[in-house]
Amino acid sequence: MAEANSTSDAVSYGYEGEVALICIDNPPVNATGIAVREGLVAAVKAINEEAKAKAIAIYCAGRTFIAGADIREFGKPPKMPSLTEVLNDLEASAIPTVSIIHGTALGGGYETALATHARVGMKGAKFGLPEVLLGIIPGAGGTQRLPRVSSVGFALDIAVSGRHAPVEEGFEKGAIDRIVEPGDPREIAIAMGQEVIAGTLPTRRTDQIEAKADPEAISNTLAMVQKKNPHLINLAECVKAIEAATLPLAEGLAKEREHFMTCMNSPQRSGLIHAFFGERAVSNIPEAKGDTRPLDKIGVIGGGTMGSGITTSCLLAGIPVRLIEVQQEGLDRGVATITKNLDGAVSRGKMSQDKRDAALAMLEPSLAMEDLADVDLVIEAVFEKMEIKKDIFGKLDTICKPGAILASNTSYLDVNQIAEMTNRPQDVLGLHFFSPAHVMRLLEIVQGAKTAPDALATGFALAKKLKKVGVLAQVCDGFIGNRILGHYGKTNAYLVLDGASPQQVDTALEAFGFAMGPNKVGDLAGLDIGYMTRQRKKEEGMDPNERYAGDVADKICENGWYGRKTGKGYYMYETGAPVPNPEVEKIIDDVRAEKGITPKDFSDQDIVDRYMTAMIAEATRVVEDGTAKRPVDVDMVFLFGYGFPRFRGGPLHYADTIGAKELVARMEEYAKEDPHYWQVPELLRKMAADGTTFADMNS
Incomplete structure (x- = not known):
């Protein structure tokens, strides 16, 4: 490629023969921040004015295509140009455009791809319009362009659910025009640009496509969201916006804007945005960011409902577990529960049979507490009685290796009293899982009076491995919740x-x-x-x-x-x-x-x-x-x-x-x-x- 021309800190363009290449490089996820928006407008304009190319291919550096909006701009006064204006300019390009999707194309990212004249997805990539999860709807043409390239029914499915769909499904539905093997996005962009020029990759503008009305799908979806989620007005607004896709594109975009602003001004949007940022904020504290201890093997004491769920959660995260019970009957029941949990994950399509078998192979059932001598972390999950827990921690103190973390899954009891039963209170903390532990995402990480900083940070590291929301709590009866x-x-x-x-x-x-x-x-x-x-x-x-x-x-x-x-x-x-x-x-x-x-x-x-x-x-x-x-x-x-x-x-x-x-x-x-x-x-x-x-x- 000839020397790149930078149009902003995040966008550059150049040429490979008659293919113009636009590269978006805005780490970590190429979000559609102001630098991307300004750079994309300038690049498309420059390429059209220079008139040296017969095709424009847009690709992204790094591990993903555009994965959504820039969250740093949330809650701040909007900066122009808006994404809607950018994408209207992109679609209006006299030179045909193609987007190359790898990783994920979500929200404004997929809307960007929809504004190009063709979409190519690498195998394994995903796309979606998840704005409803934030209390809003797609606001840069997603509700208008997707029904045109695919169908009203598929647009309802994607936009109302907010789910991430594989590009292979998108290809079947017309939302993606070509599937290619994974590779260097730049090289694929060149190849696809050449196919556009050759006519072997057809291109089309959505403002020249009519969406086929589907009143039954609209009616059924509206009834469904009003029955299941009557509080979420944005779901109904999303359905109404998609219904407007049968209008000329400019009119449909105006309708989409009306419905988008209704959502923006609603209290639920504020609540969902708070939830989005709050989920990230709880671990953005000094206590969660220090040095951590190993988590290569975990011990769980108790094969009941909580212990089995905790064990399942660890196995799903790829962490070997040694499960301890006092009687064979209880141990067998715990193993059966864990097996049922993993089988359930297979039946729901959450994991393959091979991964289920590999997870189960990491489980080591035992009747001997002495088998916990080499684990990095023990989670006690027995009956909620202080005397029982104190007895267990006294034994663990003599069994576990130096530096092993001793955690109690207590719901109410005083972690400091439990820690006093050991000669290592610095290694003791509370890890309060919620039932069913392999499903519920909350993990209260309870800091004892003498809990060491690296033990506490390891609690947050475990939460991350288990894909849970770890929240710091201090000792009191019942902790926070x-x-x-x-x-x-x-x-x-x-x-x-x-x-x-x-x-x-x-x-x-x-x-x-x-x-x-x-x-x-x-x-x-x-x-x-x-x-x-x-x-x-x-x-x-x-x-x-x-x-x-x-x-x-x-x-x-x-x-x-x-x-x-x-x-x-x-x-x-x-x-x-x-x-x-x-x-x-x-x-x-x-x-x-x-x-x-x-x-x-x-x-x-x-x-x-x-x-x-x-x-x-x-x-x-x-x-x-x-x-x-x-x-x-x-x-x-x-x-x-x-x-x-x-x-x-x-x-x-x-x-x-x-x-x-x-x-x-x-x-x-x-x-x-x-x-x-x-x-x-x-x-x-x-x-x-x-x-x-x-x-x-x-x-």
Whole structure:
């Protein structure tokens, strides 16, 4: 190629014979930042003016084609030219253009490819329009050009799901024009440019293609998103934008812009953007970036639900595991569960049979704790009893090699007390997985008083290997998530005692955006878990000023009704779909009569307001006392561990949409009924006074 001409810091062009080559080089993922946009416009203009080429081939340096927008520009005033303007100029090129896709072409990257006159994908590459995952829709022509080169049905599939599709599928659907073997993007660009010139790779402009209307696909998809995701207005806006693809392109692009701006101005877009950045922010802390210890072999103690899930997660990540149980029956059951988990991954297309076999081969079951002598990290996942855990850690102290990390998967218990059973408290931390551990993405990494920095950093390294969202937490009863849950869960109980039915509470909170209401969740997790926690706290001594919240739930459990696993709890499960347990209604009536409670009416909004205000109150205290490092850490715990609606961004992001003054006013009003429970956190009072937000604290 002749000497390259740079049109910006990220774009250059040159010639190979009659093929003009435009190279985008904007590490790490060639995002469509301002330097790319300016450079691409200038390069296309220059090549057309120089009139030396008969084809333009666009390719990217590095490991991928354009993988999306530049996240550094999110939330900032837009810089011109916009991507829409750039792509309109690109499509208007008098010289035919072809894009060469390797790695991924996502969002604005695939929209760039759609604006070229032909698209070539290397085998194994993927493409997609994932903007809906951020609460918006494709905004640079994706909803208009994809239906034209492919179909309305395929555009709905790709844009509404936000999924990454293989280029091979795109070729079948017309979204990709040619599949080639992987190779040097520049060399492939030259070859494809020559084919464009020769006419063996046809080119076409989308403004000259009519999209075929598909009212049935539009109607079915709109009905589906409104049924499954009624809160996500951007999905419906995306469908409406694709419907406009049957208009002339300029009109369709104008419609797309209208629908895009509707999404941009919605609260859910703010929540989803917060979730996107928050997922990355939780590990962007000094504690996660220090030196780490090896993670070549892991030991797991306990083959029950949690231990089997943790083991499965490690095997899926390619880490050998030595699984320890005390009896052969328990060990066999654990191995069977792990095998079933891996088989499930195969049946869902998440892994091949060969990889499943290789993963299972990395599992070493054992009945001897002494077999943990050579592992780098031990994760204890046994029954939630302090005496049992202390005994295990005392034994591990004598068995494990120097430098091995000893971790407890405790949900509530004091990690410092557990560490005191060893002569190496610097090697002890909490790794609180969430069930099912091979599915749930949250991992609370609990820092003990003496946990060494490299042990803590290794916890974050493990989270990354397991593709989990690791969040730093300090020691307290329940850490971040369960501590907050333990507080706001009482609101559910109080509402039921005071007049709401369990079903009304569940329905109101599901309408708010939770996949399941708290009473359904309790049935799913097992009501005996909460029962044991309440009994433990009774033994430890309860605050005499606190209103007890377990009267109804305790009586349900005392009947042996623990939820789904016993076929009965707040709901009955014998017939499949859950139906309210009529015997629970009698329990509630009896408890109200016993306590002299006259039931009152609550609207669904009353239920949501009280439930969320209680959650926010304790979440504020968790930040206030340093159990969580920042508000965003609380938000990510609830998004990835507790089913909090992602589009609301997390409890403290949601709190900012309400405002500190309103929250304080609510708590003061509720405190007229129960001043002990509805205490206003001092941090929230301060925020109400000075007008600050939780978002201000995240920086």
